[in-house]
Amino acid sequence: MPPLAPSIIYFDSVGSTNTEASRRAMQGAPEGLCVVADEQTAGRGRLERHWLSPKGAGLYLSVVLRPQLAPNSLPLVTLMSSLAVRDALKASSNFTPDIKWPNDVMANEKKLCGILAEAIETASGRAVVVGIGINLKKGSFPEELAAVATSVEDVTGQPPARDRVLESLMHELSRRYDQLQSLEGEEKIVADWCAASSYANGRCVRIANERETFEGITRGLESDGALRVEAASGDLRIVRAGDVTAVRPNNSP
Numbered sequence: 001m002p003p004l005a006p007s008i009i010y011f012d013s014v015g016s017t018n019t020e021a022s023r024r025a026m027q028g029a030p031e032g033l034c035v036v037a038d039e040q041t042a043g044r045g046r047l048e049r050h051w052l053s054p055k056g057a058g059l060y061l062s063v064v065l066r067p068q069l070a071p072n073s074l075p076l077v078t079l080m081s082s083l084a085v086r087d088a089l090k091a092s093s094n095f096t097p098d099i100k101w102p103n104d105v106m107a108n109e110k111k112l113c114g115i116l117a118e119a120i121e122t123a124s125g126r127a128v129v130v131g132i133g134i135n136l137k138k139g140s141f142p143e144e145l146a147a148v149a150t151s152v153e154d155v156t157g158q159p160p161a162r163d164r165v166l167e168s169l170m171h172e173l174s175r176r177y178d179q180l181q182s183l184e185g186e187e188k189i190v191a192d193w194c195a196a197s198s199y200a201n202g203r204c205v206r207i208a209n210e211r212e213t214f215e216g217i218t219r220g221l222e223s224d225g226a227l228r229v230e231a232a233s234g235d236l237r238i239v240r241a242g243d244v245t246a247v248r249p250n251n252s253p
């Protein structure tokens with residue numbers, strides 16, 4: 001597998017970097033194409049939710065990937081991206097964030113970064129567009145989200161230089177993507193994700209998805225990245241979609 005060779009296109013303002021990168025992937029863009037914007041006017045989360053992306057406040061980017069993975073392994077692309085963001089912030093901003101299933105990077109139990117991986121069929125085969133939004137500065141989100149959102153500046157006291165974080169992120173993303181597609185790479189991504197996330201094992205959580213809401217205790221991941229949760233009844237539930245909220249904060253050091 002040749003290493004990912006990122007080529008970056010910058011925009012001052014765009015609706016959504018995921019929409020722009022998907023459009024280019026449909027036109028045949030090779031993997032490694034990365035769309036970065038200073039602001040997004042229609043940044044997207046999962047399930048038609050919005051991602052607030054004020055000008056100059058965060059890092060908003062989308063990368064085109066063309067992974068050679070079985071369809072049921074595609075959720076691992078989101079998990080490897082969370083690991084890459086974590087590693088990149090560790091290297092560029094001197095702190096180690098937490099990661100939460102399925103698509104969040106967290107600090108102090110608040111959301112610092114969201115990831116949106118979308119699979120699309122293109123004339124040159126399946127592509128996955130990985131969108132990453134990282135709150136760099138305090139003004140990255142409105143006051144209404146202050147109870148659940150945070151930024152690198154909130155955590156470290158200093159707004160990081162966007163391009164330093166971007167450079168570090170492209171490096172870590174290439175490394176993790178390579179790892180994911182190597183021999184036993186899927187197992188390694190799952191193991192590294194579990195080791196890096198305080199949510200992986202033994203956390204009391206509430207799971208909410210389109211079908212139901214229930215509480216339980218996390219019991220690690222399946223090999224395809226699904227979350228195992230032991231429900232109050234004792235049944236082991238396998239969760240493939242939804243939102244996870246901690247029922248109690250993490251008290252471990």
Ligand code: BT5
Pocket residue numbers: 015016017018019040042043044045046047049050051052053059060061062103111112113114115116131132133134135140141145148149150
């Ligand atoms: C996500 O969705 O977390 C995926 C976010 C992906 C954003 C990137 S930015 C570059 C690329 N281009 C795009 O258009 N998208 C990607 P989800 O788990 O559904 O979370 C969405 C929820 O997060 C919203 O409903 C809000 O509650 C909250 N939210 C919105 N903006 C936020 C922000 N800046 N910081 C923290 N939380 C936010």
